[in-house]
Amino acid sequence: MIRLILQRLGAAGVTLIIICIMVFAAVEVMPGDACTAFLGRDAKGTILEKCQLERGLDRPALERFGEWAGGMIQGDLGMSMNRNKPIEDIVGWRLRNTVILAATATLFGVPIALLLGVIAGLRRDRPVDLILSSIAIFSMTIPEFVSATFLILIFSITLGWTSGVVTASYNAPALDLVASTALPTAALSLILIAHILRMVRSSVIDVMESDFVLMARLKGVPFRQIVWRHVLPNSLLPTINVIGLTIAWLLGGMVVVETVFNYPGLGRLAVDAVSDRDLPLIQTIAIILGSVYILTNLAADLVSLLLNPKLRTYRT
Amino acid sequence: MTDRAAATFVARRLGVLGAVLAKPSGAFGVGIVALHLVLALFGPLFVPYDYAQQNVDTMMLAPSAEHWFGTDRLGRDVFTRTVLGGREAIVISTLATVIAMAWGGFLGIFLALVGGRIDEIIMRGVDAMLSLPWVLTVMIFVTALGTSSSVLVPVLGFSYGLAVIRIARSAALDFVARDFILAAQARGERRWTIVIRELLPNVRDALSVEAAMQWSWMILGFSSLSFLGFGVAPPTPDWGLMISDSRGLMAVAPWTVLWPMAALSTLVIGINLAADAFAKVLGVDRTRKVPGQ
Numbered sequence: 001m002i003r004l005i006l007q008r009l010g011a012a013g014v015t016l017i018i019i020c021i022m023v024f025a026a027v028e029v030m031p032g033d034a035c036t037a038f039l040g041r042d043a044k045g046t047i048l049e050k051c052q053l054e055r056g057l058d059r060p061a062l063e064r065f066g067e068w069a070g071g072m073i074q075g076d077l078g079m080s081m082n083r084n085k086p087i088e089d090i091v092g093w094r095l096r097n098t099v100i101l102a103a104t105a106t107l108f109g110v111p112i113a114l115l116l117g118v119i120a121g122l123r124r125d126r127p128v129d130l131i132l133s134s135i136a137i138f139s140m141t142i143p144e145f146v147s148a149t150f151l152i153l154i155f156s157i158t159l160g161w162t163s164g165v166v167t168a169s170y171n172a173p174a175l176d177l178v179a180s181t182a183l184p185t186a187a188l189s190l191i192l193i194a195h196i197l198r199m200v201r202s203s204v205i206d207v208m209e210s211d212f213v214l215m216a217r218l219k220g221v222p223f224r225q226i227v228w229r230h231v232l233p234n235s236l237l238p239t240i241n242v243i244g245l246t247i248a249w250l251l252g253g254m255v256v257v258e259t260v261f262n263y264p265g266l267g268r269l270a271v272d273a274v275s276d277r278d279l280p281l282i283q284t285i286a287i288i289l290g291s292v293y294i295l296t297n298l299a300a301d302l303v304s305l306l307l308n309p310k311l312r313t314y315r316t
Numbered sequence: 317m318t319d320r321a322a323a324t325f326v327a328r329r330l331g332v333l334g335a336v337l338a339k340p341s342g343a344f345g346v347g348i349v350a351l352h353l354v355l356a357l358f359g360p361l362f363v364p365y366d367y368a369q370q371n372v373d374t375m376m377l378a379p380s381a382e383h384w385f386g387t388d389r390l391g392r393d394v395f396t397r398t399v400l401g402g403r404e405a406i407v408i409s410t411l412a413t414v415i416a417m418a419w420g421g422f423l424g425i426f427l428a429l430v431g432g433r434i435d436e437i438i439m440r441g442v443d444a445m446l447s448l449p450w451v452l453t454v455m456i457f458v459t460a461l462g463t464s465s466s467v468l469v470p471v472l473g474f475s476y477g478l479a480v481i482r483i484a485r486s487a488a489l490d491f492v493a494r495d496f497i498l499a500a501q502a503r504g505e506r507r508w509t510i511v512i513r514e515l516l517p518n519v520r521d522a523l524s525v526e527a528a529m530q531w532s533w534m535i536l537g538f539s540s541l542s543f544l545g546f547g548v549a550p551p552t553p554d555w556g557l558m559i560s561d562s563r564g565l566m567a568v569a570p571w572t573v574l575w576p577m578a579a580l581s582t583l584v585i586g587i588n589l590a591a592d593a594f595a596k597v598l599g600v601d602r603t604r605k606v607p608g609q
Contacts, residue, residue: 141532143584149566274546
């Protein structure tokens with residue numbers, strides 16, 4: 001058991017290192033560097049040389065990678081290209097804001113998704129299921145910026161319930177931020193719910209068709225008890241991993257949703273960084289989000305390992 | 317291929333299409349996609365206005381007989397721009413899908429066949445790359461290389477191909493241990509011959525469905541990029557760009573965002589419905605799909 005956990009931790013660590021190397025290498029292999037990206041691709045002469053000297057870009061790649069990776073481990077993320085501020089100062093608050101938004105969306109979305117998924121699964125092919133499944137597919141297929149814009153149009157403009165953009169500044173107290181995140185939370189939860197609902201539904205259907213549920217039914221166990229005792233534990237376990245994957249995937253949707261609602265988080269920062277061609281900043285954001293993905297999946301793996309004795313004997 | 321084999325091949329393909337069209341959702345999906353393709357192809361022939369023509373006198377007019385979908389904040393005809401707005405997205409996403417399927421498909425099948433160390437190392441790399449949200453992978457490239465379509469096509473093709481590697485590999489793994497592969501190896505066939513002649517025909521159905529899905533994700537991806545300002549440059553009409561451009565005036569002129577939103581959504585939903593119907597007809601299992609990939 002402990003060996004298995006250590007194995008997972010090791011694999012996560014290796015993946016993290018690979019991501020760092022890849023992000024660094026991708027930037028290295030591409031024509032130009034942080035300076036040409038910032039100054040424009042045709043920059044030459046003394047300005048370029050000065051910039052490269054200042055950033056230490058004239059040294060060999062391996063040396064720079066060592067320094068950069070060493071700095072990362074100690075929490076020194078380097079300097080932003082054109083904000084002239086250490087990256088950790090810029091990123092810190094935004095990371096907190098993104099975590100707040102993701103957490104609100106998850107806390108709000110996951111229970112609803114589980115509930116609706118179980119209902120749809122138990123009422124398979126009945127009207128409830130058809131309606132829920134169609135809505136799920138619909139909200140999965142339309143892009144985030146369309147559903148987010150649509151939400152603003154309905155709840156902010158037509159009904160006037162809430163403001164369409166987040167006005168809180170990036171270092172506002174956490175509670176103020178949460179208060180103004182109703183629409184972004186709804187936009188993110190919509191997609192989260194859709195994905196998890198589909199998985200829970202098919203998982204519930206699988207379990208309902210299994211031999212042990214048939215046996216319980218033949219024994220005359222009441223339906224309510226079958227659902228609580230047999231169906232729920234068996235069908236919700238595999239969804240833990242799906243929840244992990246979906247939350248991690250949410251981080252990608254974050255970039256768009258934060259931009260739509262003007263939410264001061266990492267996603268919008270990434271968009272700004274790309275517009276400013278701030279390569280060091282975008283590298284950092286990529287690595288942070290990559291780590292969050294890995295950690296979320298690791299956590300989901302470990303939780304399902306702890307809860308499901310069957311997995312412990314499987315070799316992975 | 318003999319004439320007869322060719323005939324059965326064609327018959328089978330037609331049979332698949334027929335079976336897809338026989339399903340209401342399949343016919344609906346294929347119909348929407350076909351309509352979009354026709355509009356994109358022949359749109360320029362019948363649109364009533366010039367898509368870039370700005371006009372101070374016709375700013376933000378509500379839909380009327382002259383301007384069916386109204387006009388935007390620069391007085392441009394929204395109907396014209398909506399009809400033409402999918403062209404860029406469709407062309408770029410189609411090219412990028414071809415690239416993604418080609419390199420991802422072949423590499424995936426190849427890895428399934430060779431297995432061992434090479435397979436393990438490359439798949440580790442692929443998993444690591446897939447753990448970055450696709451937006452970020454694309455954005456790293458776009459930051460360094462710019463946003464012209466000669467950059468977007470290979471970049472989208474590359475990053476979406478990563479997910480295809482996994483699908484192709486796992487589809488091909490089902491066949492690698494079978495006797496006909498062993499027989500081919502015993503005959504001394506070269507690896508690439510086995511990949512192309514023996515494995516590819518067997519995973520073709522799974523890959524065709526995957527291609528349709530990749531295409532719809534690619535359209536979403538491209539539209540999101542142009543919404544964020546990293547796609548086509550104005551004044552080229554593009555749905556994502558139109559929505560981000562008119563978003564601020566949504567309260568006064570909702571038609572400027574609603575029509576491009578409807579166009580984009582119907583295209584993507586149409587592709588998804590069609591892909592689902594094809595998957596059912598071809599017997600490809602898509603339920604074990606990981607979200608977002």
